[in-house]
Amino acid sequence: MTTPPLSVPPAAPSAPPSARRTRPLLDVRRIYVEPEAAALPRGQEVLARWPDAERVEVASHWNIPELHGDEANVDRWVRIKTEALVLGVKKSLAARPNGRSSDFIAPSTANGCAMACSYCYVPRRKGYSNPITVFANIERITGYLRRHVARQGVKAEPNQCDPHAWVYDIGENSDCSVDATVSDNVRDLVELFRALPTAKASFATKHVNRDLLDWDPQGRTRVRFSLMPERVSRLVDVRTDKVADRIAAIDDFVEAGYEVHLNLSPVIVHDGWLEDWAELLDQVADGVGPRARAQLAAEVIMLTHNQALHEVNLGWHPKAEQVLWRPDLQEPKRSQTGGWNVRYRTGDKGRYVRALTDLVAERLPECRIRYAF
Ligand code: SF4
Numbered sequence: 001m002t003t004p005p006l007s008v009p010p011a012a013p014s015a016p017p018s019a020r021r022t023r024p025l026l027d028v029r030r031i032y033v034e035p036e037a038a039a040l041p042r043g044q045e046v047l048a049r050w051p052d053a054e055r056v057e058v059a060s061h062w063n064i065p066e067l068h069g070d071e072a073n074v075d076r077w078v079r080i081k082t083e084a085l086v087l088g089v090k091k092s093l094a095a096r097p098n099g100r101s102s103d104f105i106a107p108s109t110a111n112g113c114a115m116a117c118s119y120c121y122v123p124r125r126k127g128y129s130n131p132i133t134v135f136a137n138i139e140r141i142t143g144y145l146r147r148h149v150a151r152q153g154v155k156a157e158p159n160q161c162d163p164h165a166w167v168y169d170i171g172e173n174s175d176c177s178v179d180a181t182v183s184d185n186v187r188d189l190v191e192l193f194r195a196l197p198t199a200k201a202s203f204a205t206k207h208v209n210r211d212l213l214d215w216d217p218q219g220r221t222r223v224r225f226s227l228m229p230e231r232v233s234r235l236v237d238v239r240t241d242k243v244a245d246r247i248a249a250i251d252d253f254v255e256a257g258y259e260v261h262l263n264l265s266p267v268i269v270h271d272g273w274l275e276d277w278a279e280l281l282d283q284v285a286d287g288v289g290p291r292a293r294a295q296l297a298a299e300v301i302m303l304t305h306n307q308a309l310h311e312v313n314l315g316w317h318p319k320a321e322q323v324l325w326r327p328d329l330q331e332p333k334r335s336q337t338g339g340w341n342v343r344y345r346t347g348d349k350g351r352y353v354r355a356l357t358d359l360v361a362e363r364l365p366e367c368r369i370r371y372a373f
Helices: 035-039 041-049 075-085 136-151 185-194 208-213 231-236 243-255 273-287 290-294 307-316 318-324 348-363
Strands: 030-033 053-058 085-086 133-135 165-168 199-205 221-227 257-268 297-302 303-304 332-335 340-344 367-372
Touching: 030 035, 030 041, 035 041, 035 085, 041 085, 075 085, 075 165, 075 231, 133 136, 136 165, 136 185, 185 199, 185 221, 199 257, 208 303, 221 243, 231 243, 231 273, 231 318, 243 257, 243 273, 243 290, 257 273, 273 348, 290 297, 297 348, 307 340, 348 367
Parallel strands: 030 053, 030 085, 085 133, 165 199, 199 221, 221 257, 257 297, 297 367
Antiparallel strands: 303 340, 332 340
């Protein structure tokens, strides 16, 4: 497998002005609000959290053109992500079958993100600044989930998601650790699943929110800390917490009653990538205690990228595209929406996956791989 050199100096990768954080993740000054959301108790709580924020009434959280931002103006996106919040109502509720990381994708209680990872697919759906939209009809969503879990009955066969519980991903379109700073929706979900012995909530995160440590999840919520080697993370994980901080949180989350897994993604291939991953896995092995290691499992997901996102990224963070957009290693695939996605070439991709899973077996043998693709 050929992996041309990573053209970024290891000691000082060039990142956009906003990489990591130069300002707080959230400093809400304006709330775009659907009237129906403002009338609900959760909506009122969110509005009361930022009493000085300007309120702008909107007919639909899906259609607020001024939030989409200029695609090439990252400073404007980051300002919007920091200062704007959308409060809406989730209209259609459905738990979609998944089968990879979770059995079902739960209906969202939020979408959008205050962070800005350059490979993230979330902004492809709702404009590029994509600030957090929080849904106020939480009681309808938790009621739906309770009934959905009851309909599944007891899980008869173990699968890659979990041996016993039906796993519901509650953070497909957002980062729940940040959402929890905006409203009590995530806490309500953790408390809901605590009382559902046949099911489990699950979310991936790149933010460490220690408020979650007081919620007593009783093993019914799985937090998947997303990890990648620090050298590349500093380049592509924009506004997230440092990888070392995520690793340092693992023991505390296990101690607090969470199941903690690793989301090893996206795996980005460049010269020296396996050496970087070996270093990362050693960091985990050294930084995590026996109790956490005994329950550890991971999913491994190789990078996929997208042509439209690549073109936008060239306008604000071209250095990251040097590792994300690699026509010499990738092949195009028509996406369901008609655009072009790219992924590592068939054959090579399988070899990359095997190389990394072998490395996990060698460096972090307690960590079971739930799935890798
Ligand atoms: S933290 Fe997750 S949702 Fe937020 S920008 Fe990064 S990848 Fe996207």
